[in-house]
Amino acid sequence: MATTTQKRVYSVLAEFATSGELLKAAEKVRDAGYRKFDCHSPFPIHGMDAAMGLPRSKVGYIAGISGLCGGLFGMWMQWWTSSVDYPVVISGKPYFSFQAFIIVTFGLTILGAALGAVVGMLFLNRLPQWFHGNFYSENFKRFSDDAFIISIESDDPNFEPERVRKFFETIGGRNIEVVAGE
Amino acid sequence: MSVVEKTGLPPGAEAPLVTGGHTFASISNKISEIVERKTSMVWLLSFGAAFSFVLLLIGSIGYLFWEGTGIWGLNVPVGWGYDIVNFVFWVGIGHAGTLISAVLFLFRQRWRTSINRFSESMTLFAVICALMFPAIHVGRVWVIYWVFPLPNQMGMWPNFRSPLLWDVFAVSIYFTCSFLFWYVGLIPDLATLRDRAVTRVRKFVFGLLSFGWRGGNRQWKNYELAYLILAGISTPLVLSVHSVVSTDFATSVIPGWHTTIFPPYFVAGAIFSGFAMVMSLAVVARKLLNLHDFITVDHLEKMNKIMLVTGMMVGYAYACEFFIAWYSGSIYESFAFINRAFGPYAWAYWIMVTCNVLVPQLFWVRKWRRTVAVMFVASILINIGMWFERFVIVMSLARDYLPSSWDYYKPTIWDVATLVGSFGLFFTLFLLFARFVPMIAMSEVKAVLPQADPHHGGTH
Numbered sequence: 001m002a003t004t005t006q007k008r009v010y011s012v013l014a015e016f017a018t019s020g021e022l023l024k025a026a027e028k029v030r031d032a033g034y035r036k037f038d039c040h041s042p043f044p045i046h047g048m049d050a051a052m053g054l055p056r057s058k059v060g061y062i063a064g065i066s067g068l069c070g071g072l073f074g075m076w077m078q079w080w081t082s083s084v085d086y087p088v089v090i091s092g093k094p095y096f097s098f099q100a101f102i103i104v105t106f107g108l109t110i111l112g113a114a115l116g117a118v119v120g121m122l123f124l125n126r127l128p129q130w131f132h133g134n135f136y137s138e139n140f141k142r143f144s145d146d147a148f149i150i151s152i153e154s155d156d157p158n159f160e161p162e163r164v165r166k167f168f169e170t171i172g173g174r175n176i177e178v179v180a181g182e
Numbered sequence: 183m184s185v186v187e188k189t190g191l192p193p194g195a196e197a198p199l200v201t202g203g204h205t206f207a208s209i210s211n212k213i214s215e216i217v218e219r220k221t222s223m224v225w226l227l228s229f230g231a232a233f234s235f236v237l238l239l240i241g242s243i244g245y246l247f248w249e250g251t252g253i254w255g256l257n258v259p260v261g262w263g264y265d266i267v268n269f270v271f272w273v274g275i276g277h278a279g280t281l282i283s284a285v286l287f288l289f290r291q292r293w294r295t296s297i298n299r300f301s302e303s304m305t306l307f308a309v310i311c312a313l314m315f316p317a318i319h320v321g322r323v324w325v326i327y328w329v330f331p332l333p334n335q336m337g338m339w340p341n342f343r344s345p346l347l348w349d350v351f352a353v354s355i356y357f358t359c360s361f362l363f364w365y366v367g368l369i370p371d372l373a374t375l376r377d378r379a380v381t382r383v384r385k386f387v388f389g390l391l392s393f394g395w396r397g398g399n400r401q402w403k404n405y406e407l408a409y410l411i412l413a414g415i416s417t418p419l420v421l422s423v424h425s426v427v428s429t430d431f432a433t434s435v436i437p438g439w440h441t442t443i444f445p446p447y448f449v450a451g452a453i454f455s456g457f458a459m460v461m462s463l464a465v466v467a468r469k470l471l472n473l474h475d476f477i478t479v480d481h482l483e484k485m486n487k488i489m490l491v492t493g494m495m496v497g498y499a500y501a502c503e504f505f506i507a508w509y510s511g512s513i514y515e516s517f518a519f520i521n522r523a524f525g526p527y528a529w530a531y532w533i534m535v536t537c538n539v540l541v542p543q544l545f546w547v548r549k550w551r552r553t554v555a556v557m558f559v560a561s562i563l564i565n566i567g568m569w570f571e572r573f574v575i576v577m578s579l580a581r582d583y584l585p586s587s588w589d590y591y592k593p594t595i596w597d598v599a600t601l602v603g604s605f606g607l608f609f610t611l612f613l614l615f616a617r618f619v620p621m622i623a624m625s626e627v628k629a630v631l632p633q634a635d636p637h638h639g640g641t642h
Contacts, residue, residue, distance in 0.1 A: 020636040026399075038398030042206055042370075043629035044406050045636055048399045057407040067415075077331060081339035090343055100343040103426055107348075107355040110415050114359045117415075118366055121408035122393065125401045129394035141377035143397045144370065146206030146628075151398075 007180040010133025011151045012164040013140055014173025019045045021172065022148035026051040028171045029150060036156035040134075040143035062120030063113045070112020074105040136181035151179075199293055199630050202475035206628050210374055213620045213627075216471055217375060221617065224470060229613045235606020242599040243318055251321050253596045260579045260591040265319035266430075268601055270572045271455070272312035272608075273353060273427055274448070275565075276360070277420055278456025279305025283363060284416035287409075293484055295626040296476040300467065301460045302364040303619070307611040308459070309357045311604045316349065318600075345429040352426035356419055363412045366405070369395050370625040421445075424452045431575065438518035438578040441506065447499035454492035454538070455568035457485050461561035463612065465554055467621060476622050479552050486551045489564065493542030496571075500539065518578055526590055527577045530570050537567020 016022045019041060026039050030053045039048060049056075075098070082088075083095030093100070122128065134140045134151055143149050150173065152164050161178045168176045204212070246253055256263050279301040286294040317326055329350045331340055340347050373395035376388035395401065425445035432444040461482065468477045507519040522531045541563045550556045581588045615621075632638055 018636075018638070019634055020638060023636045038396070038400050040397045041399070041402070042210075042374075042397065043625045043634060044402035045399070045634075047636060049403055052399055054400065054403060057404045059404050059407040060411060063408070063411045063415075078342040081331060082342050086337065086339040088341070090341055093343055097343055103348040103422070104342055104351045106418075106422065107351045110419060111355045111358060113415050114362050114412055117408040117411040118362045121366070121404045124404045127393040127395065127401075128390075130389070132394060132396060134396060144374040144377045144395075145210045 007182065008133075009154050009161055009178060009180045010136065011153045011179045012161055012168065013134070013137055013149050013151045013175075013177045013179060014168035014171075015139065015142075015175040016148045016150065016173060019148055022150065023047055023051050025150055025171050025173065029152065029167075032167060033158055034152050034156050036159070037150060037152040040140070040147075040149040040151065042144055042146060058124060059117055059120045062123075063117035066116025066120070067109045067113030070115075071105050071109035073112075074108030075101060078104060133179055133181060137177055137179045139175055139177055140179070197478070197480045199296065199478075199480075200476055200627060201478055204475060204631065205633075206631070209624055209628055209631075210378070212475075213371075213622050213624050214375055214378055216616070217618060217620060218378070225613065225617055229610065229617075232606050232609035232613055235603050236610050238599050239603025239607055242596050242603055245596065246318060246600075247323055251319065253594060255592050255594045255597055257589045257591060259582055259587050259589050260577070262319075262576055262579065263591055264593055264597040264601055265315045267569070267572045267576050268604060269312050269315035269319075270427055270448075270575075271569050272308045272315070272604065273356075273424060274452035274455045274568065274572075275308035275459045276305040276312065276356070276456060277424060277449070277452035278460045279303070279308075280356075280360060280363075280416050280420045281453055281456065282460070283367070284413040285420060287413040288417060292630045293481055295623055295630050296478075296481055297460065297464060297485075298626070299364075299367065299619075299623045300463065300615070300621050301456075302360065302367065303612065303615045304459060304463060305360045305456075306357070306364060307608050307615070308456075309353065309360065310611065311608050313353055313357065314604065314607075316346075316353075345426065345433050348426045349430060352423045356423045359412070359416055359419055363409075363416055366409055366412060367623055367626070368619065369393060369405070370397060371620045371623060373397065374624055375620065420453075421449055424448045436578055436582060437512070437514040438503075438507075438522070439575070441503065443499055443502055443506070447496070447503075450492050450495035450499065451538075451568060451571060454489060454496055454542075455565055457489045457492065458561040458564035458568065461485055461489070461557055462565065465558045465561070467616065471616070471621065473622065476627060479554070482554065482557060483551050486545045486557055489561075490542050490545040490551075493538060493545075493564070497539035500535065514583060518581075521581055522574055522578070525581065527574060527580070530574050530577065534567050534570040534574050537563045538571060541567065 014025075016025050022039055022041060023045060026048060029037050030051065037052075039045070039052060041048075078101040079096055079098075082097075082101075087095045089095075133154075139147070140149060140151070150168075152159065165176050165178065200209075254263055254265070279298075282294050282301045283298045283305075287298075317323065320326055328334070328338070329340055329347060340350075369392055372388050372392035376385065376392045379385040379388055425448065428444035428448035431439040432441060434440060464477055464482065464485075468474060504519050507515045510516075522528075541560050544556060544560055545551045577591060580591055628634055
């Protein structure tokens, strides 16, 4: 492979027939000691986190903290604008009539949490990402249609293309492909 | 045994969510094709028709900006007319989308997957139409930025104690959250379109829009939690947005408006009208795009049941308002309600009662609940009725405390043009969506197929 054009090997892909087979294969890949691998499927498969040995998602913490920040900012902003920077008596209400400020505070809490959830999700998923080595594979594109694919990536410490290929063969993978590109 | 005969299913079994023996690949094909194939004549004609109303809208707003709100039929007691009626109507339409995508998601109602994408889109477009009305009704629209807490040359800040400002925040945050929810749901489907793309332009556009989604479980894990959180935080928004809109009325001291029933009553009405709009659109989309396998009669029946429930809530609220008006012993309050039913706007009141209270009662009958023609007509009548509900509420202004200031509100041609134009805008946006974005959430529909379950067939 690496004779004339210096092609970089990105990953080895193997396809599995059903979501159940993907789940079983993921357990075997995990038990074989691979760490930098991923199971690509057209929809999320339940039980896959445990099968891959993944910890819980951290999106919740990010959303929670950003929601809290949104709420605190909302209350602070209304206090500061209404009773410090631009105090105007309206219907004899106190400057800091916090009851009236609850709705905007609530809204900004929700907004903060929503933005936190989405931005946090994108950040943890390393998205937006313009290119990934797996996109060199034509077969990989079928993950978004009906294929269940495991990719073991080249930055895994145990990565050695031939060995990974043989390993996939033993666990019943099909259309095994070593993905390489410029 | 009679149960089996009636439905063809054993007792306790759920009807299949997707019919037609679809596989994962056939779902991608069927839904993506709608986006990928050549533009149809029907689409072009409907787009042309809808867009001509957008031109009407642009024209009437242009004239409004030039001339001022005097072109509308507003008068002294009725300082709010079609602008607020249309605003509340359109915000309400949006609610079914959020209810379907967020509340039904939290309740694990898997039937929502076939209809959530286009009801969410409907929410976005309805909220765009809604946001337009408060923006254009202010008179001096070039200082609309005063509603935002932006530093300006006068060192002035908005009044956060005003319900009208709460509205600005509630509705624009609602729009933002609905947009995020909609877009996050779209990412996997945009990736499907990217991977199917044959032209360079499509590859580029969908590559950009899908953010490089790879559908790996490391991504799905964060994605699913983010989606769950968005659903969880959109759920209180369903209740809060329309409650805040109703406080515009309820915090005033106009008889008929100053009531605590307004927030729940408005929310029920919003969900009611929203489902009616989803129904009208679903029936048409299903027919034109041949989506019968995904949007089955069972889906439509479930929506009809929700309309029956919310319609009864609305009917209860009408009755309750009347009762409290009498029971409170306030002459102004009871006058307001007697005037609604028998005064100059009695015609609008009885249209409202007929469409909103009587029409949904059709859905007690199973056969009618499952007949597409009946539900289509009923959904349109309900939308008309719900528009009149807001009209009736706003027209409480026409006869307030002082008989000397009473007047009769008549819309002008510009009021009507703006209303019709807003429908044009809504349908234009919806048609663009139906043409360029997958109408049905492919990844979610695939996930509810029986073969998606890893334990399917007892192999695991």
